Amino acid sequence: MSYEMILVDRKEPVGLITLNRPEALNALNGKLMDEMTKALRAFEADDEIRAIVITGSEKAFAAGADIKEMQSKGYMDVFKEDFITANWEEATRCRKPIIAAVAGYALGGGCELAMMCDFILAAENAKFGQPEIKLGVIPGAGGTQRLTRFVGKSKAMEMVLTGRMMDAEEAERSGLVSRIVPTDQLVEEALATAGKIAELSMPSVMIAKECVNKAYETTLAEGVMFERRIFHSLFATEDQKEGMSAFAEKRTPEFKHK
Numbered sequence: 001m002s003y004e005m006i007l008v009d010r011k012e013p014v015g016l017i018t019l020n021r022p023e024a025l026n027a028l029n030g031k032l033m034d035e036m037t038k039a040l041r042a043f044e045a046d047d048e049i050r051a052i053v054i055t056g057s058e059k060a061f062a063a064g065a066d067i068k069e070m071q072s073k074g075y076m077d078v079f080k081e082d083f084i085t086a087n088w089e090e091a092t093r094c095r096k097p098i099i100a101a102v103a104g105y106a107l108g109g110g111c112e113l114a115m116m117c118d119f120i121l122a123a124e125n126a127k128f129g130q131p132e133i134k135l136g137v138i139p140g141a142g143g144t145q146r147l148t149r150f151v152g153k154s155k156a157m158e159m160v161l162t163g164r165m166m167d168a169e170e171a172e173r174s175g176l177v178s179r180i181v182p183t184d185q186l187v188e189e190a191l192a193t194a195g196k197i198a199e200l201s202m203p204s205v206m207i208a209k210e211c212v213n214k215a216y217e218t219t220l221a222e223g224v225m226f227e228r229r230i231f232h233s234l235f236a237t238e239d240q241k242e243g244m245s246a247f248a249e250k251r252t253p254e255f256k257h258k
């Protein structure tokens with residue numbers, strides 16, 4: 001499959017998607033999002049790929065939705081095409097782990113896309129923000145909801161109401177990113193982290209992801225019960241026998257992903 005606005009690289013067992021629209025700081029237009037949706041679906045269906053990394057350039061992960069594409073749209077246009085959600089949420093549907101490797105600007109839809117991934121690794125030069133208010137709109141791809149869950153009401157409110165950006169240090173302190181890495185080592189580090197996840201038992205990884213995500217959607221008691229039942233189910237896998245035998249025998253496990 002050929003892509004124009006993203007680069008897709010199969011680095012088994014990791015799939016790498018690089019946003020590649022440098023002339024517009026990777027602004028996310030319909031074509032780019034369609035391509036990303038296709039690439040994510042292809043990796044999801046690929047048995048040899050067990051973790052995914054989405055990244056941009058050193059200057060920008062993505063500077064948001066394409067403002068020039070949006071500017072002339074009217075209410076009925078955005079309503080009829082269900083603008084933003086229609087082809088933007090594939091990352092949230094993917095069952096394999098996705099790491100956002102963010103350098104430079106992650107603004108508006110760029111920040112929202114990063115937050116749809118399972119975790120964010122930030123380069124030292126990363127800058128996060130929801131500047132939509134400065135354009136006379138508000139975040140439309142989950143920013144008001146996900147940012148608030150990551151950083152809490154006060155900081156999310158300030159960022160959404162003023163459009164202020166957060167640097168990597170502040171983003172790490174606030175829990176938006178899992179850690180900061182030197183900018184020139186970002187992709188390498190994200191691939192290495194994804195590679196480590198991909199070595200683990202795939203069913204456990206996919207189910208662990210489901211359980212953590214459940215914490216956002218349910219009560220503590222229901223979430224704990226969901227976790228326990230799922231934990232029980234993993235005792236039906238070959239990988240549970242292999243993982244625990246390998247520990248007892250002091251050797252490295254060889255997971256079969258089943």
Ligand SMILES: CC(C)(O)CC(=O)SCCNC(=O)CCNC(=O)[C@H](O)C(C)(C)COP(=O)(O)OP(=O)(O)OC[C@H]1O[C@@H](n2cnc3c(N)ncnc32)[C@H](O)[C@@H]1OP(=O)(O)O
Nearest residue numbers: 023024025027063064065066067068108109131139140141
């Ligand atoms: C998804 C929703 C619903 O939540 C909505 C959104 O995401 S709305 C978009 C939110 N994002 C923004 O408002 C950021 C817009 N960009 C900027 O503020 C600046 O470009 C910058 C601070 C990120 C970088 O500034 P600078 O280094 O000075 O570069 P520029 O000359 O401004 O940009 C270079 C080039 O890229 C084009 N560009 C940048 N961002 C976008 C964008 N979001 N959409 C379309 N095009 C964008 C910019 O216009 C420049 O192109 P040329 O004019 O030189 O052709």
